[in-house]
Amino acid sequence: MYLRRYVSGEIIVNPSVFDPDYIPEELPFREGQLDAIAREIAYFVERGVKTNLFLHGPPGTGKTASVRKIFNEINAVFSNVKTIYVNVWQNRTRTAILSAIASALGIPVPVRGFSIPELMEYIERFTEGRKVVLALDEVDRLLSNTDILYDLSRLPSNFLLISISNRPDFLALVDPRISSTLFHSAIEFPRYTVPQLAEILRRRAELGLRPGSYDDAVLRAAAAVGYARGGDARIAIAALVEAAKLAESEGRSKITVDDVKRAKEGLELPVELDPKLNLILSILKEKGPMRSSQLYDEFRKLVPVTMRSFRNYLSQLENLGFIETRRLKTRGNVRLVIPKR
Ligand SMILES: Nc1ncnc2c1ncn2[C@@H]1O[C@H](COP(=O)(O)OP(=O)(O)OP(=O)(O)O)[C@@H](O)[C@H]1O
Ligand SMILES: [Mg+2]
Known part of the structure; x- marks a missing residue:
């Protein structure tokens, strides 16, 4: 029975508390x-x-x-x-x-x-x-x-x-x-710290995981994953539950720190990007770092857009960590746009 492994298994006894829609009774630190x-x-x-x-x-x-x-x-x-x-x-x-x-x-x-x-x-x-x-x-x-x-x-x-x-x-x-x-x-709503994420995870684990299937080191490791991705509780929770699934699928009754490390590799950033932002990224991927004015010209060939909106897109991409922009000293307000991933 393959399904059994994942439904109310050895470790995850209450999968619903790990649903994205689940609203916890308490929201510590908020x-x-x-x-x-x-x-x-x-x-x-x-x-x-x-x-x-x-x-x-x-x-x-x-x-x-x-x-x-x-x-x-x-x-x-x-x-x-x-x-x-x-x-x-x-x-x-x-x-x-x-x-x-x-x-x-x-x-x-x-x-x-x-x-x-x-x-x-x-x-x-x-x-x-x-x-x-x-x-x-x-x-x-x-x-x-x-x-x-x-x-x-x-x-x-x-x-x-x-x-x-x-x-x-x-x-x-x-x-x-x-x-x-x-x-x-x-x-x-500031980013969470590692101890805060660990506490959020502890409460979630108490509701959803079998007692004894995890320890403080596991919670801390998953908290560190969330912290590294911007103090994000969603990612910390995902790291914990994916690690739990790994351990379960291998027939173990305890999650290890190594499971968390392996789960981390599989966690893609859950960002659903606007098609226009994706387009900018694909231009950058194809052509490499370029001046913002040049990127604007390339982009404008594909999508009619004002400079103001374009700047807006760039700062979105920068905030999401997809690009980095650097001011070019020699050239007034011109910036170099560098793809990050
Ligand atoms: N203080 C907390 N205690 C318990 N769980 C939390 C806490 N903060 C966030 N979470 C959990 O983390 C996940 C992400 O939280 P939420 O969806 O509220 O984030 P958000 O700030 O709306 O993020 P986004 O900007 O990406 O929409 C949810 O599963 C939520 O239950
Ligand atoms: Mg939200």
Whole structure:
């Protein structure tokens, strides 16, 4: 029986706690952020004081988990508040995002679809007299396609918006009229340290792994993998569970540090890149490091794009660790763009 090895096996007794969608009961090291979000939501619901929130931090620092957790609490505590979670990267167009909001509100969208003004009107009408907390996850991935933010900034005052971004400087990239409405208060999610990741792993292991199948050294090794990849809890958890699967598949009842090392090799970065960013990377891969102006010319042959958007793409790629840019001393503002992997 091959399947048996992986379903509730010798080591992994509760696979569901390692699901990407699993929301842990507790989010250690995020008390301050959770408290700040809860406070603003309570003010909004009880006193009508509205402060839109902007949550930012690197990948795997608990932003989505925190919002989902608070949303579960809102649903348990307030019967008159509607929570809506939309990943704007998965629903990339204005129509897709507004339709996702409409369907979360139970608005029957006809097969032909609705126009944008119709969607806006229905959303407003369906929520009249009710408070709505709307989370917009991964807003920074919209790049230059930020029209939707304009629509959302025009939603009425019964909407509290929580925007989530990897980039702290995202606010500076969008039209100030939009950013001043959408983002009032910023909450930072810093990278986790090794001891923090080890503690997060310990709690997850207690729920999901057989006691005695792991030790502190294993947790620390998996924590170190997450730390090396930017203090990312998602990667630390993946390193642990992949190591557990390796040990299980070899018929052992204990995970070793070596399993974690081997699991690490198999962990590819789970970044789903915008096709335009991929295109820039493929130009760089083919031609090697080049000046940003030259890269812009090459890229522009394939995709019509303004210099401003192009710079935006480059800084995304740099933040994600795919490229490095270096200022060329001799030539004013010109930068050399170097592919990193
Ligand atoms: N403090 C924590 N305690 C327990 N688990 C955590 C904690 N922080 C993050 N995690 C777990 O790590 C994984 C990644 O967290 P999450 O999805 O919230 O990251 P994120 O900040 O939204 O990342 P991204 O920017 O890539 O979307 C999830 O499985 C989550 O449950
Ligand atoms: Mg997230």
